[in-house]
Amino acid sequence: MASNFTCRACSKALSGAKGSGLKAAQRQNLRSAQRSFSTTTPTLYNASHSLSAERRPDGVKEGFSSTIGIAQKLREKAPLMTETYVAYGATRELIKECTRPGEYSIPQALEKNGEIPTDANGVHLGVGEGWWYETLGLTPTFSNWAQITFIHMYMLQVRFRMFPKTHAPVWIQHITNHAFYAAEDRLVVWHKFNANTLRQKHLKDMFAQWRGVLLSYDEGLVKGDAMLAAAIWRNLLGSREDVDFDKLAQIVGYMRKELKRLDNAKDDEVANGEWKFSGNPGDLASMVKTPSRLMASEGAKA
Numbered sequence: 001m002a003s004n005f006t007c008r009a010c011s012k013a014l015s016g017a018k019g020s021g022l023k024a025a026q027r028q029n030l031r032s033a034q035r036s037f038s039t040t041t042p043t044l045y046n047a048s049h050s051l052s053a054e055r056r057p058d059g060v061k062e063g064f065s066s067t068i069g070i071a072q073k074l075r076e077k078a079p080l081m082t083e084t085y086v087a088y089g090a091t092r093e094l095i096k097e098c099t100r101p102g103e104y105s106i107p108q109a110l111e112k113n114g115e116i117p118t119d120a121n122g123v124h125l126g127v128g129e130g131w132w133y134e135t136l137g138l139t140p141t142f143s144n145w146a147q148i149t150f151i152h153m154y155m156l157q158v159r160f161r162m163f164p165k166t167h168a169p170v171w172i173q174h175i176t177n178h179a180f181y182a183a184e185d186r187l188v189v190w191h192k193f194n195a196n197t198l199r200q201k202h203l204k205d206m207f208a209q210w211r212g213v214l215l216s217y218d219e220g221l222v223k224g225d226a227m228l229a230a231a232i233w234r235n236l237l238g239s240r241e242d243v244d245f246d247k248l249a250q251i252v253g254y255m256r257k258e259l260k261r262l263d264n265a266k267d268d269e270v271a272n273g274e275w276k277f278s279g280n281p282g283d284l285a286s287m288v289k290t291p292s293r294l295m296a297s298e299g300a301k302a
Contacts, residue, residue, distance in 0.1 A: 083167050087174045090273030094156060095178040097276060102148030104128030104140035106190045116192065124191050131280035136247050138236075142191060146183065146206050147236045150213045152277060153179055155255060157214075158221070159262040159270055171271075180206070209235070221259075225252050249288040250281035257284070 104126035108114035117125045119139070128140030138144045153175060160171040180203055187193040187202055213235050220228025229252050236251070237243055258277055262270065269275065 083170050084174070086271065087167075087171045090271055091171060091175040091178050093273035094270075094275060095153070095175055095182060098152035098156065098175075098179070099145070099149050099182055101130060101132055101152065101277070101280065102128070102145040103130075104133070104145060104190075109190045109192055126190065131282045135282055136244075136251075142183075142186065142202070144236075145186070146209065147213075149179060149182075150210060151217075151232075151236070151251075151255065153210075154213060154217050155258050155262060155277075156270070156275070158259060159265070162263075163267060163271075176210075179210075225249075225256070228252050228255065246285070246288060247281070250284045253284040253288055254279075254281035 105128075106116055106124060106126040108116050119125055123141050123143070126140035132138050132144075132148050133140055138148075156175060157172055160168050160175070162168075163171060183203060183206055184199055187199045193199045193202065213231075216231035216235060217228065220231040229248050232251050232255075233239060233243055233248060237248070261278065262275075265275070
């Protein structure tokens with residue numbers, strides 16, 4: 001799932017630009033960063049780097065920071081050449097915001113010889129807080145974390161589609177890559193899936209779910225709230241029969257509200273990597289219980 005959008009041309013251009021005014025050390029930093037960005041396998045992932053279950057180690061972030069000034073200068077003259085650097089750094093921060101609502105931990109995974117608790121189906125159980133776990137009642141598991149993350153990723157991807165058509169695929173590719181980097185870290189740190197074959201099985205299943213999410217949420221976005229609610233019910237709530245329709249409606253309202261905020265935001269407000277989602281679906285509890293104008297008029301007639 002490595003990005004197809006690398007910037008080798010940028011490195012090549014710098015290596016031959018003797019009169020550009022760029023120092024040799026800066027060019028070397030940019031070449032080093034390029035090699036990190038075009039890594040095709042997650043070989044840098046290892047629990048010994050961090051126990052935060054976030055994303056790639058700090059070395060990559062430092063490489064990006066050391067070349068951001070160069071990238072900004074080049075972007076003024078060759079936007080497409082440096083777009084991958086800008087997108088890489090911004091989506092690396094944006095994916096943290098997408099994973100934040102569904103964060104959980106498994107304390108036993110940090111203990112020597114600790115035994116990770118499981119449910120009746122052998123699924124690892126974690127400890128999580130926030131509306132999605134405490135109010136909606138989801139169990140803190142890897143699968144539920146992925147689905148909560150998908151909801152927020154999807155909303156950002158919808159906004160990325162509004163970028164220039166030459167740039168949008170770069171942003172979509174990078175945020176997808178970062179999501180799966182974060183997922184693989186989580187599988188190592190909290191679930192102790194050290195065997196690559198086991199991790200790849202879970203990531204393959206996760207990718208199939210992501211493709212289904214894109215199709216179903218797109219359909220719901222176009223066809224209306226009832227269709228979107230049905231998509232959330234299938235993907236997030238597993239089509240369970242004891243669904244709380246009020247809370248399901250809150251999620252639909254939350255997605256509509258945040259998509260509207262993103263729609264009204266300028267490109268730079270999203271592309272700077274500092275976008276924050278506002279509140280949680282529970283904030284709309286009173287709103288979803290308010291009768292629509294159609295319901296109110298029909299009630300008056302009756």
